Amino acid sequence: MYLIPNIDEIKKKRKAKGLSKCKLSIEAGLGNQALSRIERQETKKIHPLRAKEIARVLECNVNDIFKEE
Structure with a gap:
């Protein structure tokens, strides 16, 4: 079972943490x-x-930024 990214949430959380995509x-x-x-x-x-x-790096739950197929 793979997970589908919630791109808007990932971007929002990444930017809030001050992380680049590469970092x-x-x-x-x-x-x-x-x-x-x-x-x-x-x-x-x-x-x-x-x-x-x-999710660990973004300090959130997996289901905050991904959904099941």
Whole structure:
């Protein structure tokens, strides 16, 4: 089961934390362009473990920024 990103919420939380897309990607243990691809909607579905790491860096719950398929 993959998760679908809520791009508006991810952007809002990322900007509130003062993180660039690259910085968030790296802190979440992803490739440095991962968040750019997500925010451009090139990556439509995210593995739950990756979503969990993004949420951890943004200090929120996974379901605040992702929804189930």
